[in-house]
Amino acid sequence: MKKRMLAALLLSALLFTLSGCGEKSLLNKKEPVSLTFWHVYGEQAGSPMDLLVQEFNRTVGQERGVQVKVTGTSSASKIGGYLKEAQSGGQEVQEMPDLFTCHIVDALELGEDNLVDWNSQFTPSELSDFVPGFLDDGTTEDGRLLVFPVSKSTQLLMCNGSGFARFSDATGVGYDDLATWEGFYDAAGKFYDWSGKPFCALDYPIRAVEFCAMERGSGDFYTENGWYDTDNAVFKESWMRFARSLAQGHVVVSDLYSNTQVMTGDVVCGLGSSAAILYYNDTVTYPDNTQEPMNLHVLPMPKTAGADALMTQAGVGLCAYKTTEQKAEAAALFVRWLTEAERNLDFVAQTGYMPVRNGAFDAISDYDNFPAPAAAYESLYAALKTMREDYVPVSEPRFEGYYGKVGVLYDGLRQLQQELPARAAAGEDIDALAEETWVLFCSIR
Numbered sequence: 001m002k003k004r005m006l007a008a009l010l011l012s013a014l015l016f017t018l019s020g021c022g023e024k025s026l027l028n029k030k031e032p033v034s035l036t037f038w039h040v041y042g043e044q045a046g047s048p049m050d051l052l053v054q055e056f057n058r059t060v061g062q063e064r065g066v067q068v069k070v071t072g073t074s075s076a077s078k079i080g081g082y083l084k085e086a087q088s089g090g091q092e093v094q095e096m097p098d099l100f101t102c103h104i105v106d107a108l109e110l111g112e113d114n115l116v117d118w119n120s121q122f123t124p125s126e127l128s129d130f131v132p133g134f135l136d137d138g139t140t141e142d143g144r145l146l147v148f149p150v151s152k153s154t155q156l157l158m159c160n161g162s163g164f165a166r167f168s169d170a171t172g173v174g175y176d177d178l179a180t181w182e183g184f185y186d187a188a189g190k191f192y193d194w195s196g197k198p199f200c201a202l203d204y205p206i207r208a209v210e211f212c213a214m215e216r217g218s219g220d221f222y223t224e225n226g227w228y229d230t231d232n233a234v235f236k237e238s239w240m241r242f243a244r245s246l247a248q249g250h251v252v253v254s255d256l257y258s259n260t261q262v263m264t265g266d267v268v269c270g271l272g273s274s275a276a277i278l279y280y281n282d283t284v285t286y287p288d289n290t291q292e293p294m295n296l297h298v299l300p301m302p303k304t305a306g307a308d309a310l311m312t313q314a315g316v317g318l319c320a321y322k323t324t325e326q327k328a329e330a331a332a333l334f335v336r337w338l339t340e341a342e343r344n345l346d347f348v349a350q351t352g353y354m355p356v357r358n359g360a361f362d363a364i365s366d367y368d369n370f371p372a373p374a375a376a377y378e379s380l381y382a383a384l385k386t387m388r389e390d391y392v393p394v395s396e397p398r399f400e401g402y403y404g405k406v407g408v409l410y411d412g413l414r415q416l417q418q419e420l421p422a423r424a425a426a427g428e429d430i431d432a433l434a435e436e437t438w439v440l441f442c443s444i445r
Contacts, residue, residue, distance in 0.1 A: 025064075026326040032065040033330045038072035038100040040079055040316055041351060042278060047073070048350045052338060060337050066330040071097060076316050077403070080106030087114075098323065099331050101316040104138050105398050107146045116320035118145040121332035130339075134356050137395050138317045147317035148335050150344070151275075151353030154301070154311045154393075155207060156383050157200070158276065159269040160262050160284055161295030167191055167268060175299055181212050184302040185241060188250035191268060200251045201258035203272035205242060205413070206406055207312050208301075211394070213238035215304035226399025230442045239441065243434035246413065249421030253413045263294070271301070273314065277352035277380050282373055296376035298383045300391070311391035315353060352380055354388070361388060405444050412440045 027033065041049035053068050061067055072094060074082055079102055086096040087110055107115060119127075122145075127135060130149060138147030157178060168174055171190050177183040188199035202208060213221065218234035228235060245251045254261060258270025259279045265286040270276070277298070283291045303309035318338075320331035338344070341357050348355045349367055365385070370377035420433050 026329050027065045027333070029063065029065040032061075032067050033326055035066065035068045035098040035327060035330055035334065036071045036095070037068050038074065038079065038082070038097045039070065040074055040076045040101050042073070048278075048347060052343070052347060056334060056337055060333070064330075064333060066333055068099070068334055076101075076103065077407075079316070080109065080403070083110060096321055098327055099318060099320050099334065101150070102147065102319055103316055103396070104140075104147050105396075105400070105403065107138075107319050108140070108398065109400060110319075110321075112140055112142075112144055112146065114322055115144075115146045116322050116328045116331065118148045118320075118332070118335070119143070121328060122336070126336075129341075129358055130356055131358060133313065133393055133395075137313060147319055148339075149315075149317045149356040150335075150339060151348050151351065151356060152313060152315040153273045153275045153353050154314060154384070154387060155204060155272060156274055156301050156380075156387070157269050157271055157299040158259070158262065158280065158380075159297045159299065160265070161297040162284065162292045163265065163268045164297065165295075167194060170194055175297065178299055178302060180305045181208075181241070181302045182305055185245050185250070188245055189248070192248065192250045195268075198249055198252045198267050200269045200271055201254035201261045201267045202251060203254045203256075203258050203270065203276075204312075205253055205271075206409065207396075208271065209235070209238045209242050211301070211310045211312070212241070212304060214310055214394070215307035222397065222399070225445065226397070226402045227405060227444060228441075236438065239438060240431075240434050243437040244430050246417055246437065247420040247430055247433035248424045249417075252417050253410055255414075273352075274354070274380060274384060275315070275352040277376060278350075280376065294373075294376075296373070296379065298376070298379040300383045300387045303391070309387075309391040310394050311387050313393040313395050349377065349381075352377070354384060361385070409441060409444055413437060416440065 037053065039049050041047055050070055053070055057067050072082070079100070083100060083102060083106060085093045134149035134152055135145060138149060139145050171194055173187045173190055177187050191197070191199035213235040216234050216238065218232055218238070221229045221232040221235045223229050230236065246253070252267065254270065254272070257276060257279065258267070258272045259276045261267045262270045263281050263284055265284050280294060280296055282294055284294050285291050301311055318335055320328060322328070339356060341360055344355050344357060345360050345363055345367070346369070349364065349369065350371055355361055364381050416437055420436070424430055424433055
């Protein structure tokens, strides 16, 4: 009897905590409210987010009268477009979801007044337990918290350990050589000479170029229309270093996500999001159908020698579309439950993200429940720990239409990289070929 009473008291305490401020709740167990939800955390069946939604629905959701239904999944790069389509209405698109993941840029394009300000649902004391920079990343200039942090990612190098070992044995290039941009591009050239293949596929090359320029003292290189100042000499030289490597076939812009090209042996490493680990196989399958263990080895993003290292601070957060106060409270209940410290740690450890609560990152060093292969995840979080301690985080640009321009740039580079290496091999001037990519860059407005 005492045990049952204790359990009831603990559940009551939990539900009181999850209800946030002490105002009378609008939720009713007897008349549950339903929330539709779109997310980007794995489009496959049984994704970590889908499993958490199911757990919420059968526990706290059932007790409080809230049911969350996943009605759409997408990639982080595409969900903003889908949300705009849904907001515009029409018979050919799904209805606007109540709850969804997106970047702050996507949120701003949906309209600040159309979204719930999480500051109205969480107390200052509650918010003080979250990493300030992660909260700032989802906050508008006038102080509205529109994108609540659930997880954050950054970019780093993921290597096919088996393939890299053969390259290292043959050339003497080691993982330590990839710590700097100078060593990275040098290794890329040596790998191409040794194998005839590109060394690395880059998912977001513009960020690599930006950080290399910033670390070398470029200063601000953004323009008022949300693109780049092409008269910034340091930025151009950073671009040209990347472009010379691209023109010779040493690196490539990925087809979309570099993990696919690493898993098929087209490249030996990929520079992309930490969350990509969720999509890596345990094996590499080459074009002739031979296979070998991936032995995934993860390294921090390269940095400029002698400069303060920079890292991107990326990742979507949770937004709630503003409809009724009851749905806003229901959404906050789910977000509060989802970001509870231990649960958030479990979630990010399964998906390759960084936790969002203060102190939670330190607990990863003692974490012992990584998915298989555990060694890959341990390698990932060792690299993330190094970056957290030694790198300065930088938020992504917020300019309206920015990512559309980046998409045009990447499509153009994918076209050029189909012909430039052959022209370089035929004797054309490398700098002239690299300049062609700069002309493409400058054409985007």
